[in-house]
Amino acid sequence: MAVLLVEDLHKSYGPVQAVRGVSFTVAAGEVFGLLGPNGAGKTTTVETVIGLLRRDRGKVLLFGLDPEKDPLSVKSRIGVQLQTVHLFPRLTVLETLRLFGSFYPKSRSPEELLALLGLTDKARSPVEKLSGGQLKRLSVALALVGDGEALFLDEPTSGLDPQSRRGLWEVIERLREEGKTVFLTTHYLDEAERLCDRVAIMDEGRIIALGRPKDLIAEHFREKALEIPLAGLDDVTFFEDLPGVTRIQRDEDVVTLYTQDLAQTFLALSRLSEARGISLRNVVVREATLEDVFLRLTGRRIRD
Amino acid sequence: MKVFWFFLVAHSKNTFRDRMTLFWFFGFPVLFVFLFGLIFGNAGSSWDVRLGVVEDTRLSFVLSVFGNVKGVELSRGSQEEELEALRKGQRDVVVAFEEGSIVFLAPPQHAEKAQFLSGVLRGVLLEEELKRHGLLSPADVTVRTLAFPRFRQIEYFLPGVLAMALMQLGLFGSLDFVELREKKVTRYLAALPVQRSVLLLSEVTMRVGIALLQTVVILASGWAFFQVRYVGALLPLLSWVLFGSATFVSLGYLLTSFARTVESASGLVQMVQFPMMFLSGIFFPPEMMPQSLRFVVRLFPLSYFGDALRYVTVGVPTQFGLRVDFLVLFAWLLGSFLLAVRFFRWE
Numbered sequence A: 001m002a003v004l005l006v007e008d009l010h011k012s013y014g015p016v017q018a019v020r021g022v023s024f025t026v027a028a029g030e031v032f033g034l035l036g037p038n039g040a041g042k043t044t045t046v047e048t049v050i051g052l053l054r055r056d057r058g059k060v061l062l063f064g065l066d067p068e069k070d071p072l073s074v075k076s077r078i079g080v081q082l083q084t085v086h087l088f089p090r091l092t093v094l095e096t097l098r099l100f101g102s103f104y105p106k107s108r109s110p111e112e113l114l115a116l117l118g119l120t121d122k123a124r125s126p127v128e129k130l131s132g133g134q135l136k137r138l139s140v141a142l143a144l145v146g147d148g149e150a151l152f153l154d155e156p157t158s159g160l161d162p163q164s165r166r167g168l169w170e171v172i173e174r175l176r177e178e179g180k181t182v183f184l185t186t187h188y189l190d191e192a193e194r195l196c197d198r199v200a201i202m203d204e205g206r207i208i209a210l211g212r213p214k215d216l217i218a219e220h221f222r223e224k225a226l227e228i229p230l231a232g233l234d235d236v237t238f239f240e241d242l243p244g245v246t247r248i249q250r251d252e253d254v255v256t257l258y259t260q261d262l263a264q265t266f267l268a269l270s271r272l273s274e275a276r277g278i279s280l281r282n283v284v285v286r287e288a289t290l291e292d293v294f295l296r297l298t299g300r301r302i303r304d
Numbered sequence B: 001m002k003v004f005w006f007f008l009v010a011h012s013k014n015t016f017r018d019r020m021t022l023f024w025f026f027g028f029p030v031l032f033v034f035l036f037g038l039i040f041g042n043a044g045s046s047w048d049v050r051l052g053v054v055e056d057t058r059l060s061f062v063l064s065v066f067g068n069v070k071g072v073e074l075s076r077g078s079q080e081e082e083l084e085a086l087r088k089g090q091r092d093v094v095v096a097f098e099e100g101s102i103v104f105l106a107p108p109q110h111a112e113k114a115q116f117l118s119g120v121l122r123g124v125l126l127e128e129e130l131k132r133h134g135l136l137s138p139a140d141v142t143v144r145t146l147a148f149p150r151f152r153q154i155e156y157f158l159p160g161v162l163a164m165a166l167m168q169l170g171l172f173g174s175l176d177f178v179e180l181r182e183k184k185v186t187r188y189l190a191a192l193p194v195q196r197s198v199l200l201l202s203e204v205t206m207r208v209g210i211a212l213l214q215t216v217v218i219l220a221s222g223w224a225f226f227q228v229r230y231v232g233a234l235l236p237l238l239s240w241v242l243f244g245s246a247t248f249v250s251l252g253y254l255l256t257s258f259a260r261t262v263e264s265a266s267g268l269v270q271m272v273q274f275p276m277m278f279l280s281g282i283f284f285p286p287e288m289m290p291q292s293l294r295f296v297v298r299l300f301p302l303s304y305f306g307d308a309l310r311y312v313t314v315g316v317p318t319q320f321g322l323r324v325d326f327l328v329l330f331a332w333l334l335g336s337f338l339l340a341v342r343f344f345r346w347e
Helices: A042-049 A071-075 A093-101 A110-116 A132-144 A162-177 A189-195 A213-220 A237-241 A262-276 A290-298 B002-016 B019-040 B057-066 B079-087 B108-124 B127-132 B153-182 B185-189 B196-226 B234-256 B262-279 B291-297 B301-313 B322-343
Strands: A002-013 A016-027 A031-035 A057-062 A078-080 A150-154 A181-186 A198-203 A206-211 A224-229 A245-250 A254-259 A284-287 B049-054 B072-077 B093-098 B101-106 B141-145
Touching (some): A031 A042, A031 A162, A078 A132, A132 A150, A206 A213, B002 B019, B019 B153, B049 B057, B049 B108, B057 B072, B079 B101, B153 B234, B185 B196, B196 B234
Parallel strands (some): A031 A198
Antiparallel strands (some): A002 A016, A002 A057
């Protein structure tokens, strides 16, 4: 059963069309990721879906209800991660959680959430004394405190150190085990690949790809990727002629070859390296990723 | 209702944990009362008497009687000088010789001191000694309470400090909301199953609570430092405090609805509150101001609030009349409330 149904969603800010005809569904218990670069329309989509923004056109049903017509019953069944938690700077973390818990018909134990997000030793710290990463984790805790059936997390891991990020991944996996529906946005593709059952890749207000990460990669790539450090090499076009190579992508200091036949390409490459003096010491071979999918679909890197 | 209480408690904790806020709302006015009271008011303890003796040979023995009494501070001058000093609050009691009697002159709040001094004089002096000075018997030592110089500077000043504190509470209080709006907290609250108006309502409720607390603290400090006596009519006092606070809270929200950031809101509030503070007859009676500024006094709501508070706290006769005070303040309340509602923005 679909917890969330979005059909042909449109939203503009004046002349700027932030979301132009987006459709998708999210099933109960699913972890759904909305991916895309900054400015792709991810946040606008989330805010329209939860009723924070009025949509211009299209249909949104959350638990079968229109959040614009039935805001209170929808809001009491979802958890939303706020972009900022500076509500009462001198309230402690624990007090803030209790306050937010009071908004919902039933709430999770604040102590349990603090433990879950690694904030237990900060329980009695005023919110204003928290670091950026701790604030982020508090904002996630606040999204969970209402024990909502569906959770909307907007960039839950941006600005976190790697350890906290991984900690948060565990939190999301725990939520999946609890049967919660999680809707998250991110521009970390590795995160989406690892966490999400399905992802929608968004660019310039549209969804350009939708599906399970593995399927998306398989659909767009049969190739593997070979990354070669450039080290002063100017002309890289000759890489295209190597056997097996379907496409190359040149970035600032690295060139990526997508190949259908890794062995052939590598063999040719090692021959070439002697002739041209290319060092193969730091060459990396990897599977194609969502990042490559995004690159192929848009011609750009996601974090440019 | 549950959420309202949670919000109210949260607001209160958040406010009272901020030492700066506490200082501005409580320490600052009390400091004002204390310092200005020292400068202008009667700083002596209640046991001290500042006694003015009119220059008259028939009163010279009074000097010798009180000259050695601890706690009596003597000064001498002509009758006009001493009466003027009495009127200005520089003397508590003046003793003069009028129509064959020694008269102790005092404003009502020092009548007890005059009674005490006259009693001392009657008791200490032997009948013979009185006779030696001619014409006098103990019955000729009298006390007359004067109506004119009733109020000391501090009694004029203290209700003004209260009015100022309540004005600042109202105006600056709205900055908290601007901060929440600037940081988009109010916007995101719309994603939670809570009425945002509860946030506002609890905030204003807390502010009213602080206003009442300020009233108690400021009046108590006047009593403790300078023995200011109050009329004691609680209901009128309470009504005016709430009425004035409501006016300035509305004005604060109106002003800050035009500002995007806390900085600009703060500047806007300063621009309004600063001239009002100095030109509303709070610190100086309007008579001390140049004529050209007096019309400004008549524009500010704080002038009327201070005027009314002086009357309901210590009983200083109103300058404009309570009815005018009420009408002008009500016009400000209504005007700023309606405009604040009209221009109010959550985001």
